[in-house]
Amino acid sequence: MIAITGANGNLGKATLFFLLKAANPSDLVAVVRDPSKMNELSSSGIQIRQGDYENVSSMEEAFDGCDTIMQVSSAVYGEQADRQEKNVVNAAVNSDVKRIVYVSTLNPGKEKLFRAAVTCGATENAIADAGLQYSFFRNSMYMETIPLFVSNALADGKIYYPAGEGRISYASRIDIAEALAGELLRKRSGNEMFHITGAEAAGFDTVAALLKSEKGLDGEYTNIPDDAFAEVLLDLGMSEEEINFYISMAQSIKANEFAGVHDDLEKLLGRKRKSLKEFIREL
Template sequence: MILVTGATGQLGTAVLDNLLQHTPAQQVAALVRDEAKAATWQAQGVSIRVGHYGDPASLDRAMQGIEKVLLISGGGEDDALQQHYHVIDAAKKAGVRCLAYTSRALKDPSSLANHLMVRHFQTEEYLQASGLPHIIFRNILYMDTLPLFTGPTVLETGISLPGGQGRVAYALRSEMGEAIAKVLLAGTCDNRIYHFTGAEAYSFTDVAAALTELSGRQVAYTDVENEVLAGRMRERGVPEVAIERTIGFMTDIKHGQEDIVSSDLATALGRQPASLVEGVKLLYKL
């Protein structure tokens, strides 16, 4: 049986939906905080395990009868790293045969501006040291973040971000979920690290060009200073922690942290992942 943690989140939902297309629901379990949010899966026969990363006792219960665990990385809580450790510890205690973790495809963890991302590599180290057979999915930045970065009025105002000409090999979250499900169902657990990225890396200039092509409107990209973006976000009432993290993402993009390109996603999918134009058309409904 495969247990998907963070099951009601966007990536967890994508993985679960794809698992259920290829394996009986009785072979799938979902770890959720709120059982009511998993009613549809429960009706299909998925085993619902109630618990959360910060509650080791609930994790011990959730791991019973589980052979393989997908640990979807937690959020930005101060104790998020310790929460990851709790899941790994519970899996080892329960005799789980394989633990897969959703990490990040970043070029140099030692020089990241977005310090929250360092937790991924600390989790990787803990997992590798645990002795558990494992799989690590290093996922590139979701293409789905583009509308959040560019804002709702991008077709009128263009893109103004401090990303320089940094490039990102964006991939759709849905395709990552599909690929993760396929790898989990393949049955191998050989301590492999997958780099799930798009087939090409793109700058915000490329994003603007895609929006121009698809909308018929002229969309330009302007590289601005960090403080310009921070000021605009403050005007919209965005919390300081969110501003700091967004600028961290932009700085890492500018410095080439996200421009890794790998064929792993295409191999797992059995096809080329969506291109920038295909993804932008979908995400911006153009």
């Protein structure tokens, strides 16, 4: 059986839909904090189990009888994220899990600027150290996050963000979900590490230019200081930890930690991946 954590989230749910096209539903387990969030799939035949990353025994019970799991990275910040992800690995070790397909980030490691990259690096190490078989999906940014970066730009085309000339090799979350489903169903004997990116890396000036050419907006990117960005986040009611997280993300982009371009996604899909231009045209 295959278990998907974060199964009601964007990536988890999309992966489940691809799995449902190819697998027997009774072989699939959706692990969620709140099973009522899976009501739309309650008659699909998949098993819906409760599990919270904060509670190791709930995750162990959720993984019961599952030999393969997809571990969706934590949705919180800092040390809480480190602890939650370690909990999921420990639960896998203590249950029937043999193989983890882990949703990581493009450049994980404790020396990276992006705070989530520190968490992902530690989790990759924990999985490898535990002797579990693994496939790591080192994902670049999802295209679907662009509206979050540039929310005002969708109205007037003006992007204000502190990423300098940093570029991002955006990949479509739907393409990633399809590739994850394929990987979960593949019989592998060894470990794999995939660098999941788009076919090109684009700066925010390119995103602004695409908003102009594809959407007819008066696209323009302005690089703002970190402090000004932090003030905007403070006005949105974010905690200091959240603000530090988002500043670390911008600094990471500026340092081109998300700029790498690799072919792994197309190889896994066996077709071309979605382009940034197509995505922005459809926004």
